Amino acid sequence: MPSTRASSTHLVLIPSYNPGEKVDETVRGAREQWNPVWVVVDGSTDGSAARLVKMAETDPGLRVIVLPDNRGKGSAILAGLDEAAKLGFTHVLTMDSDGQHPAALIRTFMETSMAAPEAMILGRPRFDASAPQLRVQGRRISNGWANLETLWMGIGDSLYGFRVYPVAPLAAVMRSQMFMRRFDFDPEAVVRLCWRGVRPINLDAPVRYFRPEEGGVSHFHYGRDNALLTWMHARLLIGFLIRLPLLIARRLKTR
Template identity: 55%
Template sequence: MPEFCPTILIPTFNTGPILVETVRAAVASGFPVRVVVDGSTDGSDACLIEFEGRPDFKVHRLETNQGKGAAILHGLRAALSDGFTHALAMDADGQHPADRIADYFQLGQQHPEATIFGSPVFDSCAPAVRVGGRKISNFWANLETLGWGIDDSLFGMRLYPISPLIEVLDSTCFARRFDFDPEVAVRLSWKGVPIINMPTAVRYPSAEEGGISQFRYLRDNILLTWMHMRLLTGFFLRAPWLAFRGDNPLLHLSPSAR
């Protein structure tokens, strides 16, 4: 198996017309693209017919909505069986910049053992509640990993080595919905997978631009609170080992934003 053979993985659920823009930009990068339609009911996935038939493009469809983590896990298993070693997760809602895909893959090729975590660079249009609220989750994630180096626990643009991520997801019945990004960040850190933070501009498209958010403030914050309560239990069980294992060996690598 090659050491580094990447694909782009885009889960989508009722993303609306912006889905085709996201996929078109990803396809234009020249790298293989996979889209996992997570039980969408708005007909947005009909636009994907534009890309079907391309040798570097695949669509996987789940009959019912199972959550972001479950959709990504489905895509990971399929990608692994097709010989891919790494997957760059991108949201379908236009938040993540396709012009950074090559940068993620370049760094991933240099460090195939690592996960490349996007570290969001917000502009003035970013909702204050989203910018400020994530600081709480980031605090707990870094406590639960004893400072393994997670700049942002919620940002979804990440390049994962596929096999370790599947192992992490197979080890828990959680991390299948909005809790996916922060929970796998902590669990990959517990496994000792190195993390490199990649500063990445994040965009929040307006409603006029077709922006649609699946984030629900009360529901998802309750989910995150419950998740961190669970992870704290796991942290206390692992704390002696985490304290003596040393630092993230790639923590000093933090590429500049472009």
């Protein structure tokens, strides 16, 4: 049964691009746990936008924002952030539309955020046998760089997109530069928010990778996206070196 009590501060924000039929299950699962739930359809061409709009017609706790063309995950989230800010929401929980993230933990993450509204609540993935080992091992590289770039402020995982963000600092970070608009959104968001002093809180959360015959859809491209991450970490490393005295002072102050 969909959650009916609407929060005025926290919402679930789901960016979605050609997710296949898994998005229907994802949205239903999210609505069972929380109200409101927003989906930002990022120029999908697989018919999912029409299905979601139809779902929203009979569910006042669901809102669907349809972007006319594919702009990337970060851009879709920014569109949702801007609209959320206009309506007075202070926090968003982001989750993928493909069923990999645990809707059952939405309430736990939201309650943790409400108890520490100044923090960002980061999912720390727990992989099962479905996880491609190349991606599991590869993310350790990105995590290592992210921890270095923040002087080990406590980022448990830089790539897992099941998170609760404070709206105002995240929107400010994104508006301050032109990056973070595609696959580079998740790791760059946590690094830059750490630089702004937003404290990370890590909570364990399972992640499941679905095979194509199970309806799984992946838009990850090893060459293109790893090149994007490499360029991102190069930029962040320069930013880290510029901020190093401030970061050291902050770390010494919190000891």
